[in-house]
Amino acid sequence: MQIQENLKDIKSTLPEQVTLVAVSKTKPIADLQEAYDAGQRIFGENKIQEMTEKWEVLPKNIEWHMIGHVQTNKVKYMAPYVSLIHGVDSFKLLKEINKQAKKNDRVISCLLQIHIAEEDTKFGFSEEELMETLALEEFSLLSHVKVVGLMAMATFTENEEQIEREFSSLKKLFDKLKNTTTLNIEMKVLSMGMSGDYKVAIKNGSTMVRIGSSIFGARNYH
Secondary structure, eight states: OHHHHHHHHHHHHSOTTOEEEEEOTTOOHHHHHHHHHTTOOEEEESOHHHHHHHHHHSOTTOEEEEOSOOOGGGHHHHTTTOSEEEEEOOHHHHHHHHHHHHHTTOOEEEEEEBOOSSOTTSOOBOHHHHHHHHHOHHHHTOTTEEEEEEEOOOOSSSOHHHHHHHHHHHHHHHHHHTTOEETTEEEEEEEOOOTTTHHHHHHTTOSEEEEOHHHHOSOOOO
16 A cells, blocks of 8 residues: 555645656566556556566556667567657667657657766767757658657756756756647657656656656665
């Protein structure tokens, strides 16, 4: 029952316009089922194989979000069902998602990952690379992907001012692009904020938060 309580507590802190992605990576199916029974319908996973195994057995009205780093050769496994891919960090990956979406007769929604953190281990486009990508004629021809927003991870630090700075820079970029509406761009989702920093993210305009340990407890690493 703890998961249900945790979910209720977190949802009570979220403004109406903020979507909660329950990060269920490494968690057993029973935990996801408990969250589902408590009304949660959006789950985030970071390994395509694990997500696909869960998709096969859990109710079909769940929205599956891929929140981890995506390898192009694995896209085909999630193309039939994934609702939103958060960490799209290269044009090459966008092309592969488009190709696999086309095979499945779908348009797959994507968030472009922006590098805002001071750590080199994080992935993502720089602002300059983002603008160059969106301006490509080849990008405008990708009719089976839809870029619906931006996503980023802040630096892993106790320094709240730094986190705030990073989130607010992403919000500025998002606002700059918000009025771009083309066939395959409709900027409406700003995915930033996790268990440790989601309140700061919401204060800075996040519309989607990715929360795992505060719902399910610490991760299970085998």
